[in-house]
Amino acid sequence: MHVTKPKIRLFVNEPFRAGALLALGSGQSHYLSHVMRCRAGDAVAVFNGSDGQWRAEVQDMGKKSVTLLLRDQMEKQKSSPDIWLAFAPIKNKTELVVEKATELGASALLTVFTRHAVVRSVNMDKLQAHAIEAAEQCERHDVPRIEQYKDLGALLSAWPQGRILLYADESGAGEDLKTMLPQLPKSSYAILIGPEGGFAAEEQHILRQAAFVRPFCMGPRILRADTAAVAALACVQAWLGDWQEKPHFEAAG
Amino acid sequence: MHVTKPKIRLFVNEPFRAGALLALGSGQSHYLSHVMRCRAGDAVAVFNGSDGQWRAEVQDMGKKSVTLLLRDQMEKQKSSPDIWLAFAPIKNKTELVVEKATELGASALLTVFTRHAVVRSVNMDKLQAHAIEAAEQCERHDVPRIEQYKDLGALLSAWPQGRILLYADESGAGEDLKTMLPQLPKSSYAILIGPEGGFAAEEQHILRQAAFVRPFCMGPRILRADTAAVAALACVQAWLGDWQEKPHFEAAG
Numbered sequence: 001m002h003v004t005k006p007k008i009r010l011f012v013n014e015p016f017r018a019g020a021l022l023a024l025g026s027g028q029s030h031y032l033s034h035v036m037r038c039r040a041g042d043a044v045a046v047f048n049g050s051d052g053q054w055r056a057e058v059q060d061m062g063k064k065s066v067t068l069l070l071r072d073q074m075e076k077q078k079s080s081p082d083i084w085l086a087f088a089p090i091k092n093k094t095e096l097v098v099e100k101a102t103e104l105g106a107s108a109l110l111t112v113f114t115r116h117a118v119v120r121s122v123n124m125d126k127l128q129a130h131a132i133e134a135a136e137q138c139e140r141h142d143v144p145r146i147e148q149y150k151d152l153g154a155l156l157s158a159w160p161q162g163r164i165l166l167y168a169d170e171s172g173a174g175e176d177l178k179t180m181l182p183q184l185p186k187s188s189y190a191i192l193i194g195p196e197g198g199f200a201a202e203e204q205h206i207l208r209q210a211a212f213v214r215p216f217c218m219g220p221r222i223l224r225a226d227t228a229a230v231a232a233l234a235c236v237q238a239w240l241g242d243w244q245e246k247p248h249f250e251a252a253g
Numbered sequence: 254m255h256v257t258k259p260k261i262r263l264f265v266n267e268p269f270r271a272g273a274l275l276a277l278g279s280g281q282s283h284y285l286s287h288v289m290r291c292r293a294g295d296a297v298a299v300f301n302g303s304d305g306q307w308r309a310e311v312q313d314m315g316k317k318s319v320t321l322l323l324r325d326q327m328e329k330q331k332s333s334p335d336i337w338l339a340f341a342p343i344k345n346k347t348e349l350v351v352e353k354a355t356e357l358g359a360s361a362l363l364t365v366f367t368r369h370a371v372v373r374s375v376n377m378d379k380l381q382a383h384a385i386e387a388a389e390q391c392e393r394h395d396v397p398r399i400e401q402y403k404d405l406g407a408l409l410s411a412w413p414q415g416r417i418l419l420y421a422d423e424s425g426a427g428e429d430l431k432t433m434l435p436q437l438p439k440s441s442y443a444i445l446i447g448p449e450g451g452f453a454a455e456e457q458h459i460l461r462q463a464a465f466v467r468p469f470c471m472g473p474r475i476l477r478a479d480t481a482a483v484a485a486l487a488c489v490q491a492w493l494g495d496w497q498e499k500p501h502f503e504a505a506g
Contacts, residue, residue: 078473103480105472138474172499177491182435218487219358219496220331221391227356227483234471234484235491238430243472246425 005074006043006055008036011132011143012068016051021059022068027129029066032058044068047135049142052077075248078141079107081241082188085233086110086155086165088195089119093226095130100226101144102134104233105241108145110190112155116197124148139248152203156210163188166236167207167215168228170198174215177232181239184214191236193229258327259296259308261289264385264396265321269304274312275321282319285311297321300388302395305330331394332360334494335441338486339363339408339418341448342372346479348383353479354397355387357486358494361398363443365408369450377401392500405456409463416441419489420460420468421481423451427468430485434492437467444489446482 012022024032032038042058046068053075056068085106087097094111101109109131111122127146135143149155159165164187167174174180192207199207207213218231237243265275277285285291295311299321306328309321338359340350347364354362362384364375380399388396402408412418417440420427427433445460452460460466471484490496 100480100483103474103476104484105474138476140474170500176497178497181491217496217499219490219494220498220500221356221358221393222500223356223391227353230353230480230483231357231487234487237472238434238488241472243470244429244431245473246470247423247475248473 006045008032008038008042009045009047009053009136009139011136012046012048014048016046016048016054016070016073018070018072020070022046022056022070024066024068026064029062029064032066033061038066045074046070047141050077052141075141078248080105080140080142080144081237082107083233083236083241084108084110084163084190085193085229086112086149086190087193087229088112088114088117088225089122090196090225091118094119094122094127097226097229098127098130098146099134100230101233102131102140103138104230105140105237106144106233107142108147108190110147110149110155112149112192113151114195115151115200115203117195118197122148152199152206156206159210159212160188163190163212165190165192165210165213166232167192167213168194168232169204169207169215169217170194170222171204172217173208174217177216177218177235180214180216181235184240189236189240191229191232193225193232196225259298261285261291261295262298262300262306262389262392264389265299265301267301269299269301269307269323269326271323271325273323275299275309275323277319277321279317282315282317285319286314291319298327299323300394303330305394328394333358333393333395333397334490335360336486336489336494337361337363337416337443338446338482339365339402339443340446340482341365341367341370341478342375343449343478344371347372347375347380350479350482351380351383351399352387353483354486355384355393356391357483358393358490359397359486360395361400361443363400363402363408365402365445366404367448368404368453368456370448371450375401405452405459409459412463412465413441416443416465418443418445418463418466419485420445420466421447421485422457422460422468422470423447423475424457425470426461427470430469430471430488433467433469434488437493442489442493444482444485446478446485449478
C-alpha cells in the first residue's frame with residue numbers, strides 16, 4: 001500500500017503515543033478548519049520536538065477545537081545540530097532572522113540588546129510562534145529555543161563552558177571563514193551577529209578579551225545584520241552542522 | 254589633515270575625471286535635497302562601476318537637478334568576484350534576493366522563469382534600481398548586471414563556455430558543499446536556485462545532462478528559495494570569492 005505523506009505539518013507540544021488524542025489550540029484549530037478546510041479523517045503530520053514525526057488523523061472538527069488522533073511514527077526523531085545563533089534584534093527584521101535561522105537549522109536563538117541596537121524590546125511569544133511556523137514548513141523535528149539577554153555582558157557572563165562563540169567582527173580583525181572553519185576543534189558552537197550600527201567599542205573590547213570568543217570576517221563589503229546572520233549560519237552549518245545529510249522528505253518532482 | 258569619508262554614497266553612471274560636473278537624475282536629486290537635506294559644498298562619495306570611488310561635492314542645488322563637482326579618487330576600482338546567481342523570481346521576494354545577492358557580491362543576477370515558478374514577469378528597471386541601492390549601501394564599487402531568461406532552456410543554451418553552474422539540487426542528489434567547494438577547479442562560476450515549487454522533472458533532467466552543471470545539496474531541511482539563494486552564495490563567496498579580503502571601509506567604532 002502506498003501511503004502519501006500528509007501535506008499539513010504541525011508542531012504539537014504534547015507527549016505522543018499511538019491512539020492518543022491531541023486537542024489543538026485555537027490557532028491550529030482555526031488553521032485546519034478555516035484555512036486548510038480539513039474534514040474528519042484527513043491526515044496531518046505532527047512533531048513535538050522529541051518523538052520524531054507522527055501520522056495523525058483529524059478525529060473531530062469541534063467548533064472551537066480540532067482533535068487529532070495519533071496513529072503511528074513516520075520518522076524517528078532527528079534533532080538539529082547544536083549550533084546557536086546570538087543576534088541583536090533588528091528593526092522590522094527580527095522575525096525574518098528567526099524564520100531563516102530556523103530553516104537553516106539553528107538549535108537556539110539568543111536575542112541580545114547591544115549598545116547600538118535600535119530595537120529595545122522583542123515580543124518573545126511572537127518570535128516563538130514564527131520559529132514554530134518555520135519549523136513546520138522546513139521539515140524540522142524540533143523548534144529552536146529562544147532566549148533573551150538584556151545586554152552583551154549578561155550573555156557572556158552566562159556563557160556555557162566549552163562552547164565556542166564565533167563572532168562576526170565587522171572591523172575585519174578576525175579570520176576569514178575559509179581559513180577558520182576547517183581548523184576549528186570539535187566543540188559546540190554559537191555565532192554572534194551585531195546590530196545595524198555595529199558593536200560599541202567597549203563591547204568589541206570585552207569580546208576580544210573572552211577566551212571562548214573567536215572573531216571571523218565575511219569579506220570586503222558591508223553586510224546588513226540579517227544578511228550576515230543568514231550568511232554566517234549557512235557557512236557554519238555547511239562545515240560543522242548536518243549539511244552532509246540528505247533530505248529526509250520526498251522532494252517534489 | 255584628517256578628511257572624513259562622506260556619509261552619502263551614490264552610483265552615477267558617467268565617466269569620472271577631476272573637475273567634471275555630474276548632473277544627477279531626479280531620483281538622486283530628490284534624495285540629496287529632500288531626504289538628506291544637503292547644501293552646496295557637502296561631500297558625497299560616488300562610483301560608476303569602473304573608476305573606483307571618488308569624492309564629489311554638491312555644486313548646485315537646482316530645483317529639479319542637483320549638480321556634483323568631482324574632486325578626486327578616494328579608492329581604486331575593486332570589482333566584485335566573477336560569481337553569478339541565476340534564480341527563479343520569487344513571489345514578493347525577488348527584490349530581497351537582488352538586495353542580498355548584491356550585498357554578498359554577486360557580479361551578475363540572472364532571472365529565469367522555470368516551469369513551476371509562480372511569478373511570470375519581473376520589472377527589470379525596478380530590480381536594477383534595487384541592485385543600485387544595495388550597492389550604494391554595501392560599499393561595492395560596481396553594480397551587478399541583471400539579465401532575464403524566458404526559461405531554463407534559454408539560459409542553458411546561451412551558457413558561456415568554461416563557466417561551471419553549481420545547481421542547488423533539492424532532491425539531495427548532489428554533493429554537499431563541504432565536500433564540493435574545496436575540490437572545485439579554478440574556473441568561473443554561477444549558482445542556480447530553483448523556484449518555490451522546485452524544478453520540474455524535465456528541467457531536472459536537462460540540468461543533469463549538461464556537462465557544465467554540478468549539483469550540490471544543502472542538508473536535510475527544506476529551504477525557501479530566497480534562503481537557499483543567500484545561503485549558497487555565502488558559502489561560494491567564502492570559498493571561491495573575495496571573503497579573504499578585509500573591509501576597505503572604516504568600520505564604526
